[in-house]
Amino acid sequence: MIVGDINPERLAQAKSFGCETVDLRTKAELPDMIAQIVGEPVVDAAIDCVGFEAHGHGKGAGEAPATVLNDVMSITRVAGRVGIPGLYVTGDPGGVDESAKVGRLGVNLGLGWAKSLSFTTGQTPVMRYHRQLMMAILNDKVQIAKAVNATVIPLDKAPQGYQDFDKGAAKKFILDPHGLIK
Amino acid sequence: MAGNKCVVYVEPGKVKIESIAYPKLELKEQHRKCEHGVILRVIATNICGSDQHMVRGRTTAPQGQTLGHEITGEVIETGRDVEFIKVGDIVSVPFNIACGRCRMCKTGNTGVCLNVNPARPGAAYGYVDMGGWVGGQAEYVMVPYADWNLLKFPDKAQAMEKIKDLTMLSDIFPTGYHGAISAGVTTGSTVYVAGAGPVGLACAASCQLLGRRW
Ligand SMILES: [Zn+2]
Numbered sequence: 244m245i246v247g248d249i250n251p252e253r254l255a256q257a258k259s260f261g262c263e264t265v266d267l268r269t270k271a272e273l274p275d276m277i278a279q280i281v282g283e284p285v286v287d288a289a290i291d292c293v294g295f296e297a298h299g300h301g302k303g304a305g306e307a308p309a310t311v312l313n314d315v316m317s318i319t320r321v322a323g324r325v326g327i328p329g330l331y332v333t334g335d336p337g338g339v340d341e342s343a344k345v346g347r348l349g350v351n352l353g354l355g356w357a358k359s360l361s362f363t364t365g366q367t368p369v370m371r372y373h374r375q376l377m378m379a380i381l382n383d384k385v386q387i388a389k390a391v392n393a394t395v396i397p398l399d400k401a402p403q404g405y406q407d408f409d410k411g412a413a414k415k416f417i418l419d420p421h422g423l424i425k
Numbered sequence: 426m427a428g429n430k431c432v433v434y435v436e437p438g439k440v441k442i443e444s445i446a447y448p449k450l451e452l453k454e455q456h457r458k459c460e461h462g463v464i465l466r467v468i469a470t471n472i473c474g475s476d477q478h479m480v481r482g483r484t485t486a487p488q489g490q491t492l493g494h495e496i497t498g499e500v501i502e503t504g505r506d507v508e509f510i511k512v513g514d515i516v517s518v519p520f521n522i523a524c525g526r527c528r529m530c531k532t533g534n535t536g537v538c539l540n541v542n543p544a545r546p547g548a549a550y551g552y553v554d555m556g557g558w559v560g561g562q563a564e565y566v567m568v569p570y571a572d573w574n575l576l577k578f579p580d581k582a583q584a585m586e587k588i589k590d591l592t593m594l595s596d597i598f599p600t601g602y603h604g605a606i607s608a609g610v611t612t613g614s615t616v617y618v619a620g621a622g623p624v625g626l627a628c629a630a631s632c633q634l635l636g637r638r639w
């Protein structure tokens with residue numbers, strides 16, 4: 244699969260386990276970048292793993308909360324499905340405008356309708372998947388800790404962990420309150 | 426009674442470790458005991474991108490909001506009505522709190538359980554507007570409806586060996602996988618994943634499991 248982001252460290256992490264990547268800081272259009280990799284400007288399936296604090300494309304682009312939703316619509320094959328585990332909210336005191344403050348975003352639904360796309364939103368019902376994924380882990384079918392660069396820190400170091408994560412560290416911080424993790 | 430250190434939100438950009446009450450098997454708001462709950466000694470608890478929304482001041486989280494919804498731990502106390510989970514079990518806690526009794530839980534939609542948050546369907550530990558449940562970026566935490574919610578790892582030694590992988594079962598691995606499944610990813614699919622944060626990477630790893638082409 245192809246993973247897109249504006250953070251080079253996180254893109255390098257994606258590459259480390261075999262993902263193709265597209266750097267969204269560049270001026271190139273997303274469909275063109277996709278075409279360079281798969282040979283056509285569309286994919287069968289697209290997933291928004293960013294959510295409402297999305298940024299626009301290109302150098303120094305500011306926050307633009309509908310960017311990712313419009314991106315994925317533009318590159319999903321007609322009649323395709325879009326997964327949206329990225330979080331969207333009904334209230335955002337830091338929203339870019341009055342609409343965004345109540346969760347109303349400039350989503351190009353006309354395009355989505357014209358392409359017969361389907362969307363899945365909402366919190367993941369974890370129980371639907373956790374047992375199967377546990378078995379995949381226990382039987383060495385997936386290296387999820389490695390993929391997300393799991394990094395263990397003591398509970399007391401949480402404030403530092405939050406800061407580093409906020410700066411865009413390509414790490415998933417695990418707090419270890421009792422020093423039990425080897 | 427033992428103390429309990431927990432990560433709490435202070436103000437935009439700032440969290441701190443605070444000493445909060447040791448968890449009790451009770452439902453504060455409903456003024457009753459929580460005999461279906463357990464207390465966990467937390468083994469691993471992850472910082473999540475969705476916590477960042479609160480800490481950046483992008484929600485209405487109040488000062489003192491306890492944090493942490495990605496919890497893996499060892500059961501150290503069980504309520505009277507917990508039948509199958511035992512003291513000593515190492516368990517993964519789904520971040521969605523669910524009752525197992527309502528029509529949404531019965532149809533597998535545990536993310537929008539109707540009985541765990543008076544304000545709206547759906548609840549989580551340590552999250553604003555998510556039912557007021559105490560966060561799990563802490564030494565100890567209470568989990569309600571334990572027989573229903575908890576996933577027990579089959580072998581303790583093996584679980585501790587793979588704990589850095591298993592801790593991702595509380596949220597980001599299922600969340601990334603759900604993204605892939607709901608987008609229809611299957612053998613031979615071409616896939617685009619927007620975002621290379623932990624959920625994006627977990628989604629990419631899930632697409633590999635599901636046999637995507639690109
Ligand atoms: Zn999370």
Ligand SMILES: [Zn+2]
Pocket residue numbers: 523524525526527528529530531537538539540
């Ligand atoms: Zn329920």
